[in-house]
Amino acid sequence: MSEATGSTRIFRDDLLDGMVCLVSGAGSGFGREIACELARLGAIVIGCGRRLEPLQETLAIIESDSGRAEVFGVDIRDEAAVEVLIGGIVERHGRLDLLVNNAGGQFLSPAEAISAKGFRTVIELNVMGTWLMTSAAARLAFIPQQRGKVISVTLSPHNGMPGMVHSGAARAAVENMMKTLSIEWARFNIKLTALAAGQFATQTLLTKYPEVVVKNLQGTVPAGRLGSEAEMAWMVAYLASPAGEFHSGSVITIDGARDNWFGTWPPKDIADESGTPVAEQRRPKPD
Numbered sequence: 345m346s347e348a349t350g351s352t353r354i355f356r357d358d359l360l361d362g363m364v365c366l367v368s369g370a371g372s373g374f375g376r377e378i379a380c381e382l383a384r385l386g387a388i389v390i391g392c393g394r395r396l397e398p399l400q401e402t403l404a405i406i407e408s409d410s411g412r413a414e415v416f417g418v419d420i421r422d423e424a425a426v427e428v429l430i431g432g433i434v435e436r437h438g439r440l441d442l443l444v445n446n447a448g449g450q451f452l453s454p455a456e457a458i459s460a461k462g463f464r465t466v467i468e469l470n471v472m473g474t475w476l477m478t479s480a481a482a483r484l485a486f487i488p489q490q491r492g493k494v495i496s497v498t499l500s501p502h503n504g505m506p507g508m509v510h511s512g513a514a515r516a517a518v519e520n521m522m523k524t525l526s527i528e529w530a531r532f533n534i535k536l537t538a539l540a541a542g543q544f545a546t547q548t549l550l551t552k553y554p555e556v557v558v559k560n561l562q563g564t565v566p567a568g569r570l571g572s573e574a575e576m577a578w579m580v581a582y583l584a585s586p587a588g589e590f591h592s593g594s595v596i597t598i599d600g601a602r603d604n605w606f607g608t609w610p611p612k613d614i615a616d617e618s619g620t621p622v623a624e625q626r627r628p629k630p631d
């Protein structure tokens with residue numbers, strides 16, 4: 345599928361008919377692709393982000409595909425603005441069905457070079473921003489209507505995030521937030537899932553990180569390639585649909601097996617000349 349054209353054909357066209365879905369960071373990358381896919385499947389999509397211009401491009405793509413969307417320049421760290429955004433959605437549409445916490449980010453740096461300010465910024469965006477959106481969606485929409493879904497984008501690998509200690513810590517916090525709320529808010533029929541993304545070929549990943557990182561990244565994925573934005577959008581659409589009704593409290597890792605192994609299999613040093621992993625060989629015991 346071409347990215348962000350809404351032309352995927354994995355799911356039935358009316359799968360999400362009339363659902364009201366809020367997607368943060370909808371002006372680029374995953375967020376745009378998710379917004380387009382949800383709209384193509386019949387959802388009314390509300391996209392937010394700090395910059396209006398890229399959001400308007402997302403809106404234009406959706407409208408050119410006969411979808412329905414609205415976009416708002418809202419910083420997810422701004423508590424009052426978040427309350428107004430979600431209050432307004434409930435006022436205009438009478439409900440909210442799904443919140444996708446996609447907005448987020450970090451910067452690559454050796455841990456020892458990260459200042460308190462830098463660390464705080466990443467926590468503020470990824471943890472506090474996600475909390476403000478989730479809390480407002482629950483209080484203003486999901487609890488009164490006694491149903492709702494939250495999908496929060498986090499990071500894989502889970503065993504450590506060298507070069508991004510702030511974001512590794514922040515996303516672990518978000519995953520625990522989703523798990524905890526899935527228990528507390530089960531009584532309101534609210535389902536929360538974390539979607540731990542590995543390495544995906546988004547514009548940000550391809551252009552923001554040093555060339556040497558980008559070039560070697562797919563060699564760290566056992567599947568031997570980066571993920572596509574569409575693959576994230578399909579997973580969100582699946583969770584949003586009735587097929588996702590029993591998903592709550594889980595972390596779904598979508599990473600071509602990156603969480604389980606750093607590198608392709610077999611590594612160069614333990615393969616024969618043809619690239620086949622070496623097998624056990626019985627050798628005579630040394631005397």
Ligand SMILES: NC(=O)c1ccc[n+]([C@@H]2O[C@H](COP(=O)([O-])OP(=O)(O)OC[C@H]3O[C@@H](n4cnc5c(N)ncnc54)[C@H](OP(=O)(O)O)[C@@H]3O)[C@@H](O)[C@H]2O)c1
Nearest residue numbers: 369372373374393394395419420447448541543544546548
């Ligand atoms: N690409 C990957 O391989 C990968 C892997 C794992 C996880 N992720 C995560 O997936 C999410 C999307 O990534 P992406 O690759 O699509 O990157 P991206 O294009 O940079 O998307 C981030 C989006 O978040 C918005 N945003 C940032 N700060 C915000 C704020 N304070 N308030 C509201 N919106 C804000 C940005 O728009 P504005 O700048 O206009 O606000 C932007 O649209 C991020 O959380 C990222 O860390 C990406």
